[in-house]
Each structure stands twice: as structure tokens, then as C-alpha cells.
Amino acid sequence: MKLKRISIRSSSGTYEVVCGAGALQDAAKEIRALGSSSSVQVVSSPRVWRALGKEMKRARLMSREANVHMFDDRETAKNLESVKKIARSLSRAGADRKSLIVAVGGGVVGDVVGFVAASYLRGVALVQVPTTLVAQVDSAMGGKTGVNLPEGKNLVGAFYPPKLVIADSQLLRTLPNREFRAGLAEVIKYGVIADADLFSYLEKNFDAILRRDAKALDLVISRSAQIKAHVVSRDERESSLREILNFGHTFGHALEKVTRYRHFQHGEAVAWGMVAASLLGHEAGLTRADDVSRVVTLVRRMGVLPAWPRVPEKRLVDAMFADKKTLHGKLRFVLSRRIGEGRSYESVPLHLVERVLHFTPRLMQAVENHLGKLRG
Ligand SMILES: NC(=O)c1ccc[n+]([C@@H]2O[C@H](COP(=O)([O-])OP(=O)(O)OC[C@H]3O[C@@H](n4cnc5c(N)ncnc54)[C@H](O)[C@@H]3O)[C@@H](O)[C@H]2O)c1
Ligand SMILES: [Zn+2]
Numbered sequence: 001m002k003l004k005r006i007s008i009r010s011s012s013g014t015y016e017v018v019c020g021a022g023a024l025q026d027a028a029k030e031i032r033a034l035g036s037s038s039s040v041q042v043v044s045s046p047r048v049w050r051a052l053g054k055e056m057k058r059a060r061l062m063s064r065e066a067n068v069h070m071f072d073d074r075e076t077a078k079n080l081e082s083v084k085k086i087a088r089s090l091s092r093a094g095a096d097r098k099s100l101i102v103a104v105g106g107g108v109v110g111d112v113v114g115f116v117a118a119s120y121l122r123g124v125a126l127v128q129v130p131t132t133l134v135a136q137v138d139s140a141m142g143g144k145t146g147v148n149l150p151e152g153k154n155l156v157g158a159f160y161p162p163k164l165v166i167a168d169s170q171l172l173r174t175l176p177n178r179e180f181r182a183g184l185a186e187v188i189k190y191g192v193i194a195d196a197d198l199f200s201y202l203e204k205n206f207d208a209i210l211r212r213d214a215k216a217l218d219l220v221i222s223r224s225a226q227i228k229a230h231v232v233s234r235d236e237r238e239s240s241l242r243e244i245l246n247f248g249h250t251f252g253h254a255l256e257k258v259t260r261y262r263h264f265q266h267g268e269a270v271a272w273g274m275v276a277a278s279l280l281g282h283e284a285g286l287t288r289a290d291d292v293s294r295v296v297t298l299v300r301r302m303g304v305l306p307a308w309p310r311v312p313e314k315r316l317v318d319a320m321f322a323d324k325k326t327l328h329g330k331l332r333f334v335l336s337r338r339i340g341e342g343r344s345y346e347s348v349p350l351h352l353v354e355r356v357l358h359f360t361p362r363l364m365q366a367v368e369n370h371l372g373k374l375r376g
Helices: 023-031 044-058 080-091 107-122 133-139 171-172 177-194 198-212 215-235 241-246 249-258 266-283 288-301 313-322 352-376
Strands: 004-010 013-019 040-044 066-072 100-105 125-130 142-151 150-161 164-167 332-336 340-347
Touching: 004 215, 013 023, 013 215, 023 125, 023 171, 023 352, 040 044, 040 080, 040 107, 040 133, 044 066, 044 100, 044 171, 066 080, 080 107, 080 142, 080 150, 080 215, 080 313, 100 107, 107 125, 107 133, 107 142, 125 133, 133 171, 133 177, 133 215, 142 171, 171 340, 177 198, 177 241, 177 266, 177 288, 198 215, 198 288, 215 241, 241 249, 241 332, 241 340, 249 313, 249 332, 266 288, 266 332, 266 352, 288 352, 313 352
Parallel strands: 013 164, 040 066, 040 100, 100 125, 125 164
Antiparallel strands: 004 013, 142 150, 332 340
16 A cells, blocks of 8 residues: 655654555665664563564664663553653663664653653654554654653653654554544544544444554544644644644543543543534534534444543533643633534633533433434
8 A cells, every 4th residue: 555655844844754554664764764873762662562563673673672662651651750761771772862762652652752852862863653543643743742740641741843753554453442442533533623524534434444444544544644744734832723633622631630541541531522522512603413413423433432420510610620721711622613624712601511511421321322222
């Protein structure tokens, strides 16, 4: 299959995302084309390496085994301790300013290793090899890196764009089902906010995508990556346009927060959030009922989501106000006037938000009951 090359502009130069099944086979060549480096240092996690280490060795990214560094990529290990551990391991391996760091893994690996690359010797070149759907369509592009503090998620970080991203959809074959499905939420998001054709394609081909059919997967990954690339090229620092990427996320983050990040995968919370944001758009007189219904239907096809938490609506509202994305104490929501278009709105009346928080789980329950009846 033909590989796609997508360019992203950033404050520190333009870089390319090479995407498609088999992209990894060209990785060594692509890396050499970046210019000479004193050594290539691969950083990954034991879990990712167990699934994909063989492929990585075959791709000959690094010349010596000694230059592979491992750290635990659980979300709870996305912290400064891991940064220190990796930096020390790099130092022991003799990595210098001309070394190149290759991050192989999902969003956790990309965020942590990206931050290491930004700060080790005040910055060394970075290549991202994303291995989850979330990482391939979202986190490996755009230059946001960072780690969590006990006080909150992603509180320490840096903008540090990579020199290259290799997004090989074949690497997703070993991804656990729940991770894969959750990643589809971000793909649906791109359809809603920016690409009506992508959304229709998803509606027509969702079963093939769930089977991880190579052709369908390549299409949705490259379309999603193009949208992300377009948005972050125009607004690297999230001053305006980049905000549309937060569709479903104001609600989603609140759901994650009140359940202490244990109940939902991020994408599952975003899926709930997109249903809520569509209903909110409807309440605000922007989104047509028909579009709400299309979003609900597609989200439902991701599979049954973990239950909406049984907490008072007020707790979710408080969590939204505590989100670091709140500006001047005002809630901001990305809403969609029609599938394929999204924009950020502030000053959405709070009583509408509360109403939507009340109705979203009830609506999905009604859909479930209906589907249950159809199945007999
Ligand atoms: N920087 C950004 O712009 C950005 C955007 C979105 C999310 N994020 C961050 O990304 C993180 C979530 O990333 P994620 O959803 O990719 O999950 P993840 O990195 O937590 O990976 C999920 C699990 O899958 C395993 N895994 C990864 N690739 C695999 C493969 N090919 N085969 C088998 N197992 C594999 C991992 O070891 C891990 O256990 C969060 O920390 C989030 O904050 C960052
Ligand atoms: Zn997200």
C-alpha cells in the first residue's frame, strides 16, 4: 500500500508524518535522511517491546541492543521519576547532543519520552513511532509532551515537536481491543469537527474498521492525521483553532476526573463527552437532532461504554471549572453546527450544561434498551 506523507509546520521547523501499513520498513532510511547522528537511542516500554520488539529489531532502528531503554508506561508511571530514570539510562549509554531519541509506544511513551528529549542536554532530536491508535491520530503529532504530578495530569511539560513521525497501522494489530476501540473516539471527533466525508466513511465502514481491515484503517488514520496536522500547523500553541480538538473533552475530562482516571479509558470518556456535547449543541439551538442522532449511533458502535458515574451533576460541573483549560472562570465548549464543522463557544448557559449532564446517561440507556428489545 502506498505510504502518505503529511507535513506539519512548527515553531522549530517542518516535520513529516509518514503514514500507512508498512511505514516502519522505511523507518531506518527516513531516519538517516534526517542527517547524521552520533547514536540512535530507542525508548519504549516492556509491554510494547514484548508486542513489537521483533518488528523494531527487523526495522534496524538502532545499531546496538544496548541502545534500547525501557520504562513502565502505565499512566501512574507517567511522572518525573520516569523522566529521571530514562535520562540516567541515556547518560549511561553515552547519549550526547547529537544523539537521536526514538520513542516507540503509545501516548504515555510519546509524552514522557518527548519531554525527556526536550530536556536531556537541553534538547536532542526526537522521532516518534506511535503504536496505539490514539498516538497515531493524535498524541504523536503536535509537539505536546509532558508528565503528570500527584496534583494533576500533564502539569509539567514542554512543546517539543519531533523531527519525524512514523505511523505504521500494522503496529496496531497487537493492540488490545479496548485500547483500539477507545482510540476510535478521537477519529469520530475529527469527523464531527472537521470532515463530514470522514464521518460518512466511518458510518459506512465501521465494521471493517473494527476488524482492523488494513485499507479502512489506513484511510481513517491518514485522514485523522491530516486534520490534526492542519490544525496544529495553523495554531501550535492552542490560541484558537487548536481548541476544536477538544470536542467532547470538556465533558470527557470531567468524567475522567470524578472517577479518578480509573473507570474510563480516555477515549471512552471522550465518547460520552461527544454525546453530551452534541446534546448541548442541540440545547443551544446549534446542532440538528439528526446530527445528534448520527453521533450517538456511531459512538454506540464503538461498543458498550463503561457506565456514566453515579455522581451529582454538580460534581461534574465543578470538575469542569477546575480543568486547566478553563479561561477566566468561564466554561468553554466545542460545539458543532453540522457534522464536519466545530467551533469553540464560551458562555453557554450553565443550566443547559446541567440539563445535558442529566439527560446524557438516560438517553444512552434508552438506546441500549431499544437495542436490547430489537435483539429480543
Ligand atoms: N500529547 C498529546 O497531544 C496527547 C494527546 C492525547 C493523549 N495524550 C496522552 O496519551 C496517553 C494515552 O495514550 P494511549 O491511549 O496511546 O495509551 P497508552 O500509551 O497508555 O497505551 C495503552 C496500553 O497499550 C500498550 N500498547 C501500546 N502499543 C501497543 C501495541 N501496538 N500492542 C500492544 N500493546 C500496546 C501500552 O503498553 C499500554 O499498556 C495519556 O497519558 C494522554 O495524556 C497526549
Ligand atoms: Zn483526547
